[in-house]
Amino acid sequence: MAIAFTPGEPSGIGVDLAVIYAQKKLRKNLLVFTDPDVVIKRAKKLNLPVKIVESEVTNTPGEICIYPVKTTTNVQCGVLNKNNSQFVLNTLNIATKYCLESKHNALVTGPVHKGVINQSGIDFTGHTEYLAKLSNTNRTVMMLATDGLRVALATTHIPLSEVSKNIQTDSLKQTIDIINNFLLSQGINNPHITVCGLNPHAGEGGYLGNEEIRIINPLIDNLNAQGYNLTGSVPADTAFTSDALKGVDCVLSMYHDQGLPVLKTLGFKKAVNVTLGLPFIRTSVDHGTALDLAGTGNISLGSLNTALEYAQNLINKTSV
Numbered sequence: 001m002a003i004a005f006t007p008g009e010p011s012g013i014g015v016d017l018a019v020i021y022a023q024k025k026l027r028k029n030l031l032v033f034t035d036p037d038v039v040i041k042r043a044k045k046l047n048l049p050v051k052i053v054e055s056e057v058t059n060t061p062g063e064i065c066i067y068p069v070k071t072t073t074n075v076q077c078g079v080l081n082k083n084n085s086q087f088v089l090n091t092l093n094i095a096t097k098y099c100l101e102s103k104h105n106a107l108v109t110g111p112v113h114k115g116v117i118n119q120s121g122i123d124f125t126g127h128t129e130y131l132a133k134l135s136n137t138n139r140t141v142m143m144l145a146t147d148g149l150r151v152a153l154a155t156t157h158i159p160l161s162e163v164s165k166n167i168q169t170d171s172l173k174q175t176i177d178i179i180n181n182f183l184l185s186q187g188i189n190n191p192h193i194t195v196c197g198l199n200p201h202a203g204e205g206g207y208l209g210n211e212e213i214r215i216i217n218p219l220i221d222n223l224n225a226q227g228y229n230l231t232g233s234v235p236a237d238t239a240f241t242s243d244a245l246k247g248v249d250c251v252l253s254m255y256h257d258q259g260l261p262v263l264k265t266l267g268f269k270k271a272v273n274v275t276l277g278l279p280f281i282r283t284s285v286d287h288g289t290a291l292d293l294a295g296t297g298n299i300s301l302g303s304l305n306t307a308l309e310y311a312q313n314l315i316n317k318t319s320v
Contacts (some may be wrong), residue, residue: 001103002031002056002065003311004095007110010035010075010084012289014110015042016297017304019050022064028308029057031104032064033091035071039064045077045295069094077295080113085120088112092127096134099280106281106311107131108304111289114157125157128275131282139171140277141178143250144260144286145310146267149240150250151259152179152276163255167198169215176223176230176252178277183249186317191249194239195220195232198254202233269302272310281314283307 007014018032019042032039036052043050049062056065069091073083092109099107109127117124124130132140143152154175155166176193183191196202197216199209206213216233224230231248238244239251240262253259263271264286273284285303293299 001105002029003308004098004104004107005030005032005110006091006095006107007032007034008091008112009080009088009110009116009289010038010071011077011079011081011294012111012113012291013294013299014289015039016046016294016299017110017285017301018064019043019046019048020297020299021301021304022050023048023061025059025061027059028312030065030108030308031056031067033067033069033095035075035087036066036068038071038075039066041075042077042295046297048297067094067098078291080116080291082116082120085117085122085124088117089122089124089130092130093134096131096280099282100135104280105315106283108307108311109282109284110304111285111287113289127273127282127284128156131275131278135279137278139174139178140275141175141182143179143182143274143276144263144271145274146263146271146306149245149263149266151263152250152252153256153259154252154254156256158255160255160257164198164209164211167211167215167254169219172215172219173223176219176228179250179252180228182276188249190229192229192231192247194234194244194248194251195230196236196239196251196253196258197233200235200237202235269300270306271303272307274310274314281311281318283311283314 007018051063052066053063071087098104128142141152142156155163198211203209203212212233220230220232236258271286275282285307
């Protein structure tokens with residue numbers, strides 16, 4: 001069974017990833033949800049051979065399996081066009097439907113451009129939230145992983161000014177439950193999760209903010225009394241030191257840019273984005289559309305390879 005792959009923004013490097021990956025002799029079986037004409041045009045620009053095949057399985061270098069989803073507007077390499085926003089979402093809609101129907105083992109996503117989708121008049125905050133809506137999932141958790149470090153987020157793609165009001169006991173408990181259950185499913189007994197504070201110095205006893213005293217710390221105490229293995233709340237500026245990370249299976253950050261800069265510094269091009277809580281496996285590359293690199297061939301498959309390997313590992317564990 002093939003892994004579904006959505007290249008994302010058609011003018012970015014997602015299409016390049018599909019074309020370059022198709023040249024490999026040893027590779028996963030991918031069904032790419034995109035416009036065949038876009039792929040052929042991009043392959044010519046990259047000066048790489050490509051043959052579109054209808055089968056979901058091929059081991060021949062240069063062949064690429066495509067589920068055709070047509071664009072409505074011409075795609076110019078490296079140039080955004082808001083009129084292609086619905087096309088991007090259509091690829092996600094169809095690929096997600098296939099995953100929900102168990103026609104594919106997993107969904108791996110390429111980078112989208114959130115700004116241009118919103119410019120088209122479509123309210124879009126990110127893959128994590130969109131896939132949750134498509135699958136009628138009440139709550140999902142965004143987690144990035146690289147060698148030796150997992151970072152999950154209590155809030156995802158929202159303005160910094162809205163983070164505090166979105167740190168609430170019920171939602172935070174649901175997030176911790178999802179992370180804990182995922183780690184247990186990976187064979188980790190008694191998962192150790194470090195929980196960051198929201199404020200500098202984890203609030204400094206209430207002098208720099210009181211979310212820790214009102215919400216985060218009482219929840220940690222309550223869950224630990226139930227048998228969880230949580231440390232926190234800890235100041236984010238020391239949560240990622242080598243000593244602090246010893247024996248830690250995942251760090252829970254309160255917002256996007258609290259934890260992800262550290263992880264991407266340590267593992268950029270070899271990190272993976274995983275959506276926890278969905279009824280199917282979803283992983284993603286850890287980089288953006290890189291419009292300036294589209295069509296140049298000067299890109300790395302590192303993050304795509306990592307996303308595919310992580311998805312395959314999750315497939316293997318769920319099929320045991």
